[in-house]
Structure formats: C-alpha cells, structure tokens
Amino acid sequence: MSAHELPKGYEPEEVEKRWYAYWETEGLFAADDVSGKAPYSIVIPPPNVTGALHMGHAHNNTLQDILCRYHRMKGYNVLWMPGTDHAGIATQNVVEKELAKEGTDRHALGREGFIQRVWQWREEYGGLIIRQLRRLGASCDWERERFTMDEGLSKAVRTVFVALHEQGLIYRGNYIINWCPRCQTALSDIEVDHEDHNGHLYHVRYPFEEGDGGIIVATTRPETMLGDTAVAVNPNDERYQGREGNTVILPLMNRSIPIIFDEYVDMKFGTGALKITPAHDPHDFEIGRRHNLDSIKVIGGDGHMTEEAGRFQGKDRFECREEVIEALKEEGLLEKVEPYQHSVGHCYRCRNTVEPYLSKQWFVKVKPLAEQAIAAVERGDTRIIPDTWTKTYYEWMNNIKDWCISRQIWWGHRIPAWTCENCDELLVAMEAPAKCPACEGGTLAQETDVLDTWFSSALWPFSTMGWPEKTQTLETFYPTSVLVTGFDILFFWVARMMMMGLHFMDDVPFRDVYIHALVLDAEGKKMSKSKGNVIDPLFVIDQYGADAFRFTLAALAAQGRDIKLSEDRIEGYRHFINKLWNAARFALMHVSDFEPDVSAQDVRHFSLADRWILSRLNTLTETVTVGLDEYKFNDSANALYQFVWHEFCDWYLEIIKPVLYGRPGKTAGDDESGEMPEVGHYETTRFVLWSILNQTLRLLHPFIPFVAEEIWEKLPGTEGSIMKAEFPATSKEKHDPDAERIMQVLMGVVSGVRNIRGEMNVPPSLLVEVTVQSGDKEVRELIEQRRDTIVNLCKAKTLEVMPLGERPRSCATSVSGNAIMFVSLEGVIDFELELGRLNKEINKITKELNGIDKKLNNEDFLEKAPQEVVEKVREKGQKLTEKRSRLEENLEKVSQAAGNA
RNA sequence: AGGCACGUAGCUCAGGGGGAGAGCGCUACCCUGACACGGUAGAAGUCGCGAGUUCAAAUCUCGCCGUGCCUACCA
Numbered sequence: 012m013s014a015h016e017l018p019k020g021y022e023p024e025e026v027e028k029r030w031y032a033y034w035e036t037e038g039l040f041a042a043d044d045v046s047g048k049a050p051y052s053i054v055i056p057p058p059n060v061t062g063a064l065h066m067g068h069a070h071n072n073t074l075q076d077i078l079c080r081y082h083r084m085k086g087y088n089v090l091w092m093p094g095t096d097h098a099g100i101a102t103q104n105v106v107e108k109e110l111a112k113e114g115t116d117r118h119a120l121g122r123e124g125f126i127q128r129v130w131q132w133r134e135e136y137g138g139l140i141i142r143q144l145r146r147l148g149a150s151c152d153w154e155r156e157r158f159t160m161d162e163g164l165s166k167a168v169r170t171v172f173v174a175l176h177e178q179g180l181i182y183r184g185n186y187i188i189n190w191c192p193r194c195q196t197a198l199s200d201i202e203v204d205h206e207d208h209n210g211h212l213y214h215v216r217y218p219f220e221e222g223d224g225g226i227i228v229a230t231t232r233p234e235t236m237l238g239d240t241a242v243a244v245n246p247n248d249e250r251y252q253g254r255e256g257n258t259v260i261l262p263l264m265n266r267s268i269p270i271i272f273d274e275y276v277d278m279k280f281g282t283g284a285l286k287i288t289p290a291h292d293p294h295d296f297e298i299g300r301r302h303n304l305d306s307i308k309v310i311g312g313d314g315h316m317t318e319e320a321g322r323f324q325g326k327d328r329f330e331c332r333e334e335v336i337e338a339l340k341e342e343g344l345l346e347k348v349e350p351y352q353h354s355v356g357h358c359y360r361c362r363n364t365v366e367p368y369l370s371k372q373w374f375v376k377v378k379p380l381a382e383q384a385i386a387a388v389e390r391g392d393t394r395i396i397p398d399t400w401t402k403t404y405y406e407w408m409n410n411i412k413d414w415c416i417s418r419q420i421w422w423g424h425r426i427p428a429w430t431c432e433n434c435d436e437l438l439v440a441m442e443a444p445a446k447c448p449a450c451e452g453g454t455l456a457q458e459t460d461v462l463d464t465w466f467s468s469a470l471w472p473f474s475t476m477g478w479p480e481k482t483q484t485l486e487t488f489y490p491t492s493v494l495v496t497g498f499d500i501l502f503f504w505v506a507r508m509m510m511m512g513l514h515f516m517d518d519v520p521f522r523d524v525y526i527h528a529l530v531l532d533a534e535g536k537k538m539s540k541s542k543g544n545v546i547d548p549l550f551v552i553d554q555y556g557a558d559a560f561r562f563t564l565a566a567l568a569a570q571g572r573d574i575k576l577s578e579d580r581i582e583g584y585r586h587f588i589n590k591l592w593n594a595a596r597f598a599l600m601h602v603s604d605f606e607p608d609v610s611a612q613d614v615r616h617f618s619l620a621d622r623w624i625l626s627r628l629n630t631l632t633e634t635v636t637v638g639l640d641e642y643k644f645n646d647s648a649n650a651l652y653q654f655v656w657h658e659f660c661d662w663y664l665e666i667i668k669p670v671l672y673g674r675p676g677k678t679a680g681d682d683e684s685g686e687m688p689e690v691g692h693y694e695t696t697r698f699v700l701w702s703i704l705n706q707t708l709r710l711l712h713p714f715i716p717f718v719a720e721e722i723w724e725k726l727p728g729t730e731g732s733i734m735k736a737e738f739p740a741t742s743k744e745k746h747d748p749d750a751e752r753i754m755q756v757l758m759g760v761v762s763g764v765r766n767i768r769g770e771m772n773v774p775p776s777l778l779v780e781v782t783v784q785s786g787d788k789e790v791r792e793l794i795e796q797r798r799d800t801i802v803n804l805c806k807a808k809t810l811e812v813m814p815l816g817e818r819p820r821s822c823a824t825s826v827s828g829n830a831i832m833f834v835s836l837e838g839v840i841d842f843e844l845e846l847g848r849l850n851k852e853i854n855k856i857t858k859e860l861n862g863i864d865k866k867l868n869n870e871d872f873l874e875k876a877p878q879e880v881v882e883k884v885r886e887k888g889q890k891l892t893e894k895r896s897r898l899e900e901n902l903e904k905v906s907q908a909a910g911n912a
Numbered sequence: 913a914g915g916c917a918c919g920u921a922g923c924u925c926a927g928g929g930g931g932a933g934a935g936c937g938c939u940a941c942c943c944u945g946a947c948a949c950g951g952u953a954g955a956a957g958u959c960g961c962g963a964g965u966u967c968a969a970a971u972c973u974c975g976c977c978g979u980g981c982c983u984a985c986c987a
Binding site: 017019020021205212228229230231232243275276277279280281282284285286287292294295353354399400402403406407410498499501502529533535566567569571572573575577579580582583584585586587588589590592593594595596597598599600645646649652653660661664665668672762765766767768769770772773774775776806859862863866869870871872873874875876877880881883884887 | 915916917918923924925926930931934935936937940941942944945946947949950951952953954966967968979980981982983984985986987
C-alpha cells in the first residue's frame with residue numbers, strides 16, 4: 012500500500028491505538044503555562060477512582076474533547092486538566108466489600124492499615140477510568156493528572172478549612188443530620204434521595220396522667236415514640252384549651268411527658284397532635300429547642316435500639332417498629348392504622364434508609380458564600396447554558412441550608428482539628444500543634460472525622476492548578492473557560508465550586524457552565540446495572556470504533572433534551588464513518604500524485620460544480636463553527652453529515668467522475684480551455700477535490716479525531732498531525748449564490764428525470780432519450796452547457812434542449828422550475844402509471860395553490876405583510892400555476908394517447 | 913405541593929411567526945470501476961387538545977390533557 016492509498020475497509024482498532032500513542036508521545040495534548048496564545052481551559056469533572064467508564068462519562072468527555080480539539084486548532088493554548096476524585100464513601104464501601112470477601116473488616120485492620128489498603132487498591136484499580144478515557148480519544152494533558160487526595164490538593168483542603176473556620180464560616184455543633192446506619196456516617200441533605208413509600212399512619216393514644224382520656228397522636232415511625240419528650244398541639248386548637256403544661260403518660264415507657272403548645276402543629280393534619288422526638292426528627296428538634304425539651308436517643312448509629320429504648324434495646328429499628336405496634340395493640344392504645352404514602356430518605360451510596368440523627372458534626376455556613384455565587388451569575392460573570400438551569404441554580408442557592416461536611420468514615424481528608432484532652436480546647440490548624448495553647452500542655456487528639464468528598468471537589472478548579480501557591484498555571488488558566496457537566500451534580504459540585512472559587516480566588520471558577528443532558532437507554536430509562544439496560548462504552552468502541560461513537564453522542568446532543576441511545580443509532584453513524592472513508596479512498600485514488608499549489612489556481616477553470624461545492628463548504632464551515640461556539644454540537648455534527656454524504660458524495664463526486672476518469676472522445680487530464688468548462692477542468696477538479704477533503708477533515712477532526720487523522724496523513728500536501736492544522740475559517744467571498752442557484756436548476760432536471768425513471772419502472776441499465784423544454788433562454792443555455800453532466804447523472808442516451816413547443820410522443824413528463832423534462836418511453840410506457848403520477852403531482856400543487864390564493868385574496872395580508880413576503884408568495888403562486896398547467900397539458904395528452912392505444 | 917422540560921412521519925428527534933424537515937425503519941428497482949456499512953426513486957404527519965394575539969401560528973400567550981425529571985416535604 013502506497014503512502015496515499017487507503018485499505019478498502021476502515022479498521023478503527025489499530026488506527027486508534029496508533030494515533031493516540033502518537034499524539035501523546037508527541038506532546039500534542041500539553042498545555043503551556045506561558046504562551047503567547049490565548050488560553051482556553053477546562054477542568055474535567057473528576058470521575059470517582061472506583062468508577063468504570065459509563066455512558067455519562069463518555070458523553071461528558073466527548074463534548075469536552077470536541078471543545079478542546081476545536082480550540083487547539085483555532086490557535087488557543089488549551090489546557091484540559093484531568094484527574095480523579097477519591098470518592099470517600101463510595102471507595103470505602105468498595106474496599107470494605109473486598110475485605111468482607113476475605114472474611115475480615117476494616118476494624119481488624121485498624122484505621123492506618125485500612126487507609127493503606129485503600130491506597131493500595133487505588134494503585135491497582137484507580138487508573139482504570141483514566142485508561143478508558145484514552146480509548147475515547149480524550150486529549151487531556153495527562154502530565155498534569157491530579158487526585159483529590161494528592162499532597163497538593165490535601166494542602167488546599169486544609170488551607171480552606173482553616174480559613175473558613177477562622178472566618179466563622181465553619182462551625183461544629185449538635186444537630187439533626189441525615190445518618191446512614193449502613194455506612195455509619197453523616198450525610199449532607201443532597202446526599203439523601205427521597206422516594207415515595209407506601210407506609211402507614213399509626214394513631215396512638217397517650218393517656219392523660221390525670222383523669223380519663225388522652226391525646227391521640229399520629230406517626231409513621233412508631234419506634235421513635237420511645238424517645239418522645241412531649242406532645243405538641245396548636246395553641247388555637249379548641250380541643251386542647253387549658254391543657255398546656257398537663258402531662259400524658261408515654262405508653263410502653265411509662266414516662267410522664269408534657270403537653271406543649273406550638274404554632275408549628277397543623278390542627279388539620281392527622282389527629283392535630285404531634286408527638287415530639289427531638290433526637291430523631293429535625294422539626295421535633297427545633298420544637299424541642301424552643302421548649303427546652305430533653306433529647307433522648309433511642310436509635311443508635313448502627314440502626315439498632317439503644318438502652319434508652321428500654322426493653323427494645325438491641326432490636327433493629329424496623330423490627331422494633333413491628334414490636335412497638337404489637338405492644339401498643341396489646342395495651343389497647345393503637346387507635347387506628349391507615350395506609351399512608353410518604354417519602355423516605357435513602358443513602359445515595361448504599362440505598363439504605365437514612366435516619367434523622369442527632370449528633371455533633373461540622374458545618375459550613377453557606378449563606379454568605381451563596382450570596383456571592385448568586386451575584387456572580389446575575390452579573391453575568393458566569394453563564395449557565397442552557398439558560399433554563401439558571402433558575403434552578405438560583406432556586407437552590409436562595410434556599411440553601413448549612414452544609415454538613417463531616418463524615419464518620421476513614422477514607423478522606425481528615426479534619427484538621429484537635430482537642431486538648433486536658434482542657435477540652437478545640438484547635439483548628441494546618442498542622443498538628445505541638446501543645447495546647449490554652450493550657451500549655453496535655454495530649455492533643457485529632458478529630459477522627461473526615462470531610463465530605465465534595466468539599467475537596469469544590470476546590471478542584473484551583474486546587475488542581477497549584478493553589479494555595481501562586482502558580483503560573485493559575486495565572487494563565489484561571490478562571491477556566493467552561494465547565495461541561497450533567498445537571499445531576501449542579502448542586503453537589505457546580506454550586507459549591509462557584510462559592511469556593513469566588514471566596515478564595517476572588518473570581519468565578521468558569522466563564523461558562525454547559526449543562527448537558529443525560530444518556531438514557533433506547534426506551535428513555537436511566538441506564539442501571541440492576542435494570543440490565545446499560546450499554547458499555549468500551550464495548551461500543553470495540554464494536555463500532557471510537558469515532559462512530561463520539562459522532563453519535565455529538566449528533567444526539569441537542570440542548571435540553573436527554574439522549575436515548577441505542578446501538579442502532581451508533582451503527583448508523585458507523586456507516587457515516589465508512590462513507591467518509593470510502594469517499595476519501597476515492598479522492599486519494601485521484602489526487603495521490605497531486606501537488607497542491609494554491610497559488611497556481613486559475614479561477615476561470617472552476618466548473619459550476621466546483622464553485623457550488625466550495626460555496627456549500629463555506630456554509631458548512633459557518634454552521635460548524637457557530638454550533639461549536641454555542642455548544643450546539645448536534646447542529647455541527649448534522650451539518651457535517653449532510654454535507655459529506657449528500658452534497659459531497661451524492662452530487663459532487665458523481666459529477667466529477669467523468670472528469671477524473673475521462674469520457675468518450677476525451678481523455679482524463681485533457682485541458683479544456685474556455686470561460687466555463689462544461690463539466691470540469693482536470694487539474695482544477697483535482698485541486699477542488701483535494702481542498703474540499705482537506706478542509707472537511709479539519710472540520711471533522713474535533714468530532715472524529717482518529718479517522719480524520721488517518722486520512723489526513725495519506726492526503727498529499729499535509730504536514731504533521733491534523734491536531735496542529737488550522738481550523739477552517741469562513742469567508743464571504745467563498746459564498747457563491749450564483750453557483751448555488753444554477754446548480755439548483757441542474758439538480759432539478761436530473762431529479763425530475765430520475766423520478767420518472769423510478770416511478771415508471773425504467774430499468775437502471777436502460778438509457779433513455781430525454782428532452783428538456785424551457786421558455787427561459789438562460790435556462791436552456793445552462794442545461795446545454797452542462798449536458799454531459801446531466802446525461803451522465805440521469806443515464807440518458809440523448810438529451811435535446813429546446814424552447815417550449817410540441818410535446819414528444821410516448822413519454823412521461825416532469826416539471827422543475829421552468830424546465831419540463833420529457834422522457835421517451837416508446838413502447839414501454841404504462842399510461843395508467845403515468846396518469847396516476849401526474850394526477851398525484853397536480854393534486855399536491857393544487858393544495859398548495861389553494862393556500863396561496865387565499866393569502867393573495869386577503870387584503871389585510873397584501874396591506875400589512877412585508878412587501879418581500881407578498882412578492883415571494885406571488886412569485887411562488889405564479890410558478891406553481893405554470894407548473895400545474897404544464898402538467899395538466901401533459902395529463903390531457905397522455906389520456907388521449909392512452910385512449911388511442 | 914412547587915418548579916422545569918417535553919408532546920412534530922412507524923421509531924428517535926431537529927426546526928421555531930410567512931414554502932412541514934432529517935436519520936433509522938419501510939416499499940420498489942439496482943452489486944454502475946470509493947462505498948451493499950452502497951445507489952436511485954417512493955410511501956408516510958390536522959406539528960397533543962382548546963382558546964387568544966396577529967394580515968399570517970407547528971412556531972408567541974393562556975388554559976387543559978399526557979409524559980419525564982428536579983426540589984421540598986406535615987407527624
């Protein structure tokens with residue numbers, strides 16, 4: 012195989028491996044900290060180290076890669092910062108599961124040993140997703156890869172923690188938080204997923220301590236009653252007037268608890284009386300504080316009942332619920348049970364039911380940070396795209412609650428706080444203090460909690476660039492140009508990066524936030540292992556190639572709409588890659604010995620087709636560029652598809668074949684002089700073919716880098732990687748409306764004849780006699796000049812061009828513009844068929860004309876519509892009327908002929 | 913409960929005040945020297961329903977119906 016030939020079929024696997032290695036070793040992904048070029052930077056949403064590449068990653072990173080490759084070609088100094096997240100709970104869970112398989116657990120290893128084990132796990136498996144991103148073609152600057160637990164990033168975390176603490180924005184305290192009894196840790200509010208659950212509402216009577224009767228309370232979680240410290244009613248509730256301060260007996264516990272009045276209680280809900288469990292419900296906690304109630308913890312961190320639960324001690328919380336219900340029944344205190352649907356919180360990592368739980372935790376006071384983050388978006392410092400998400404962002408930021416950042420797990424950034432065992436002084440510092448500054452002595456015990464994973468993620472845009480040092484990287488690349496992410500982590504991550512970036516860098520972390528859609532299965536359901544509907548990106552890449560996959564994702568990435576992905580779609584786009592490949596193969600057969608010399612081109616030699624395709628290419632360039640600039644990846648991809656397949660392959664290549672292969676009486680390469688060569692000039696055609704392919708490949712590269720590079724290498728006159736080539740620019744001069752208009756006429760004639768052939772069942776091998784009539788001299792000349800092309804494209808034996816006149820015998824007709832095509836079907840014409848065809852066409856036109864007439868008879872329209880619109884409608888009406896009358900003439904003739912036959 | 917999307921050809925969707933579009937699928941014919949992962953042609957839609965604004969509505973506004981998602985949750 013010579014330097015300029017392509018094998019018959021495209022083999023992605025080998026090509027992808029070869030080019031990726033080349034790009035990487037040549038350092039083509041590397042960003043420069045110092046550069047004369049304008050910076051363009053993106054930080055990758057760091058995938059969890061535990062993760063394997065899934066569709067979401069593939070989609071997200073494909074879009075980022077397209078942007079990076081596009082901007083590199085545009086001449087930017089591009090930094091795509093890669094890395095992974097330590098994913099506290101998720102990773103700890105994975106390693107714990109591994110330990111369980113070995114019949115041991117983390118407690119057996121101890122904290123140090125366990126952490127060591129997790130690092131070991133990361134060494135072994137943590138690089139998986141990074142390797143998989145390479146298969147996709149991701150052009151990250153791998154030299155700069157970061158990990159949220161790196162030394163540098165850990166230092167950033169401690170710095171931020173200490174600063175926020177000093178500023179009074181981090182505090183510690185006893186509050187009700189969300190607790191996962193399985194993971195044995197606190198969770199923030201957004202780490203809890205709420206799901207509707209069919210439960211029951213239990214009505215329980217709490218007898219008055221004095222006198223008969225009692226108060227009936229309603230609850231969905233009867234087991235918490237063991238920790239009740241009051242019953243609350245609304246002060247305006249007539250049923251309970253004068254009861255304030257009275258006491259009731261808490262059933263099963265035989266404890267006397269007060270009746271309190273609180274506005275919070277809704278008289279109409281349930282029984283209008285509310286049992287108060289300050290240790291196990293956030294609202295009860297608030298009420299408890301208002302009324303100075305005790306908090307009694309009856310459920311422990313492990314989800315089992317504590318000793319405070321009396322005889323229920325040690326029971327699992329759900330088991331206890333059943334037993335409490337039984338016990339209440341026995342005592343005759345269970346008044347009623349009704350079915351009740353309510354939502355139940357689940358741990359976003361392990362799906363277990365989350366427990367509201369009173370404990371001492373660390374919090375970030377986010378209101379002041381959120382205010383800055385809101386203002387920055389309002390000022391337009393950061394743009395959220397599509398705009399609809401801006402509202403969601405504000406909504407959340409405006410209702411933000413303090414962020415619980417402490418986690419009772421081992422894997423993560425340990426909170427830099429120490430308590431003096433001597434005097435109980437709490438110290439927050441970068442490093443362990445030597446001694447207690449308060450009492451000058453004592454042993455200092457470090458806080459055992461670690462930080463929420465999202466705490467370190469929040470710093471990602473600047474921690475990865477070396478903060479808190481003042482690095483050149485930060486100087487050059489912060490703020491980043493765009494963050495590309497899914498909406499599912501808008502709150503977890505985007506919002507928090509905004510807050511931290513503004514607070515510590517004094518500038519937003521990114522200029523644009525592009526929020527893309529979710530990738531769903533073909534039925535529109537979320538892909539999940541349990542549903543068994545996941546499509547594995549690696550499988551797709553193996554099967555169809557990375558380029559086909561990437562192109563599919565880009566083509567389906569319409570803003571604001573989820574992607575329903577199926578293998579069929581990917582296969583369809585693989586066909587596109589194949590089409591491109593073969594078009595290139597064809598082109599290379601003819602330009603392999605071609606030495607492009609742009610300056611030598613003589614405009615006079617450009618044929619109509621040349622001018623047309625160059626003009627179309629210019630429009631394509633415009634569309635692709637605008638699409639990429641506006642994050643409308645699908646617009647760009649679809650325009651490329653349309654151009655390559657239907658304009659370049661279907662028309663241009665077919666038109667120039669005779670020029671390249673030579674025609675009867677003329678040899679390929681014959682120099683046809685003249686102002687307007689009828690088909691094309693050999694050398695000019697080769698040049699145009701070459702330059703269309705050249706430019707199209709550059710437009711395609713961001714989307715399908717591998718195959719574009721492979722063809723680029725074979726294309727003569729290209730030097731070095733396509734990654735270093737310039738992205739094509741548009742120019743107004745290349746727009747050639749004349750050529751496009753004339754081409755329309757030509758295409759109309761060809762399509763008309765082909766239509767007759769197809770519908771009249773003329774075998775493709777049969778050459779037909781074609782007559783074209785037109786009252787327009789210019790049109791006749793145009794057709795005459797390009798007769799070779801027309802003859803070739805519609806498989807004509809002869810082509811006669813003449814003014815309007817006598818209709819040839821035994822033929823089928825078609826009208827396009829002001830040209831009428833007659834296809835002679837002597838002996839083979841099926842009159843019935845032709846009559847049907849003409850009638851169909853006439854009906855269609857009549858329908859359209861009805862609408863147009865209606866408009867033209869409407870005085871308001873003529874008066875109020877813009878002149879050009881009226882003119883356009885009028886013209887169209889004329890054209891259609893003319894066309895219809897031609898067809899009607901033909902219809903008449905055909906019926907006559909049919910009658911005679 | 914509130915919010916946000918979406919409802920256009922059999923399927924997946926683009927478009928977004930003046931001519932209903934694409935891809936896949938389907939039908940017919942064709943291995944024509946880049947490609948059968950191909951070519952040519954064709955069939956197919958009251959643009960969810962109802963009102964309003966406008967000379968003109970698939971497109972803008974409102975209401976309704978349906979679907980999906982998000983947020984918040986009163987025991």
